[in-house]
Amino acid sequence: MIRKTMLAALALCAGTSALAQTAPADVRYIQAGHLLDRPGQAPRGASTVIVRDGKVAEIRDGFVAPEGGAELVDLRSAWVLPGLIDMHVHLWGIGGDPMRARVEAADRDDADNMVTAIANMRATLDAGFTTVRDLGGDPRGMRALRQAVAGGTIPGPTIVNAGKMLTVSGGHGDAANGKRAEFAEVIREHQLNICDGPVECARAVRLQVAMGAEVIKFGATGGVLSNVSGGLGRAMTPEEMRAIIDTAHGLGRRVAAHSHAAEGSKAALAAGVDTIDHGTFLDDETIALFKAKGAWLVPTMMAPRAALAQARGGMLPPATISKAEAAGAAAVESHRKAIRAGVKIAFGTDTGVSRHGDNAQEFALMVDAGMTPAAAIRAATLDAADALGMKAELGSLEPGKWADVIAVAADPLADVRRLEKVDFVMRRGIVHKLGGVRQGFPAN
The missing domain is CATH 2.30.40.10 (Urease, subunit C, domain 1)
Known part of the structure; x- marks a missing residue:
């Protein structure tokens, strides 16, 4: 003791x-x-x-x-x-309990979600994670939480926040997906993270930065938790991805790509993305691009397991079940292949799909996939700090x-x-x- x-x-x-x-x-x-x-x-x-x-x-x-x-x-x-550093969390609102989130959705607003985020932050800090990269929450709310922690007003990990994930219309991250027509119209009128075409995507980056984003995230592919988004294949064009990445880099922001399908990862890597998050389906060409570009893989190994359990337990919409099964089946071998090939790995969990405070369970999965304990710990310290561009301060x-x-x-x-x-x-x-x-x- x-x-x-x-x-x-x-x-x-x-x-x-x-x-x-x-x-x-x-x-x-x-x-x-x-x-x-x-x-x-x-x-x-x-x-x-x-x-x-x-x-x-x-x-x-x-x-x-x-x-x-x-x-x-x-x-x-x-x-x-x-x-420890977690490169992929979602602090805003209820996380790791989708049934509760669905039941309470009509009764919660941003004030409720911020209070819950404060509790999530403390659970994360208690678990030993002193820095996190938050890849999807209310842009202004997460900026306020980041500043409150930095100023010592509330306890929590240091936050590097992304605001909302940029996505194409109907893509993973479009909150109007699957909603009744009258609701979908209202939602789409107020969404600032939807972009179709390079010009709109460049503008969307600038809007997220204007609201306080320190890193930019975009949906290169569909996602497991989308209600009706079409599968896990590539969602954005290479030109849209390039516009996002070039604009973000010009504004001094690093870029994370949510990506499952190999075609989405390859396009994002070719365009100069800094991290591929999930990387569920990796082929030899994708792995070669990782190494040629010096990009980081953030495997989030906990996420497909948590999503699959939730989907099979009836806690997620039916459209997610087949995607969760496909992702869960492919992710383990893809990540093993990347580790064997020497792809740079940075620790990340996608916590918010799983429960806050359980982040460290990712370590055992990384070791099962072929990393040594020493390499897994380095991935959550020095290597994660490097991927953040904060190696001089952290890690x-x-x-x-x-x-x-x-x-x-x-x-x-x-x-x-x-x-x-x-x-x-x-x-x-x-x-x-x-x-x-x-x-x-x-x-x-």
């Missing part, structure tokens, strides 16, 4: 507000029994991580006693490593980087499932979980 010894100044009672935690102590000393400071490299033994003003200031060998009134975090019996515990730190009770390199139970979480120098207990407000 991770020791809970800390100086009294760090003890945060259940009534302490998150706002009171916004300014980290000047200096904290984290004594780590084992330190995986640079995932992919051999772990260090007894070490002390010195945190100053929310960043890693220094790492020393051995257990160094705090100096000058600094606070002590005693993790001498623990394995300590960088905070390892090195001087100058943010003090995003987690700890588990035993060696995750021996059994990666140990990351499913995180006992300690620090984000940017603030302790959010200690000895398995949530710190601050709310306490449970």
Whole structure:
């Protein structure tokens, strides 16, 4: 069990507000029994991580006693490593429980969905994920949540948000799909993420950026959870994809493609996309393009399993069942093939299809698909930070980087499932979980 010894100044009672935690102590000393400071490299033994003003200031060998009134975090019996990064989540609204979402749909508005998103954020942080890329939520709401976390108003992971996924009319992401005619007309009048043709698609990128998007996502293919969208094949033309990617890159935004079918992935890769998310059907040509372009695959291995279980359990519309079965059958072998070929892998779960807080279950699936535990952990730390363009700030515990730190009770390199139970979480120098207990407000 991770020791809970800390100086009294760090003890945060259940009534302490998150706002009171916004300014980290000047200096904290984290004594780590084992330190995986640079995932992919051999772990260090007894070490002390010195945190100053929310960043890693220094790492020393051995257990160094705090100096000058600094606070002590005693993790001498623990394995300590960088905070985890999930490249594909959906924080907005009800996630992982589609039946509840359907039942409550008529009674929920954006205020309800934001409150639920706050709870989802805290569950994600408690699970050890200190940074997430949110790939589909209310654009203005997610911008507000991102800024609230960054400012210390509410606890949660650092958010890199995409706003709404760009899609063609009738494609995966068109909220009017399957709705009664009068409802569909109203929905389509207010959707800003629908684009047909290169000019409209370039404009749609600019609108999402104007609403606060830090990354752009588009639907290269159909999707499993679409009610009537036609299968999982390519949905956008290569010209539409190129317009999205070129416009986003010109505005300093990286681009993620939701893609199942190989034809959609190949077109997106040829156009210069940064990540392919899902990559359910991969052939040799697609894998060669990944390597030639240096793009990342975000496999989201949990998602087809969760969607298939929900579809077969009657929790999703009938149109999703055949797509979920096809995706579930193909994804495992496609991902194994990509891993064997040396495609760059960044960790992502599509949480929101599955339950928030269960994100770390993805690690075991990655290992089952052929990754070593060390490679899977690196995919959720250094490699994910690289895919985000934030490697100088995140992904390892090195001087100058943010003090995003987690700890588990035993060696995750021996059994990666140990990351499913995180006992300690620090984000940017603030302790959010200690000895398995949530710190601050709310306490449970």
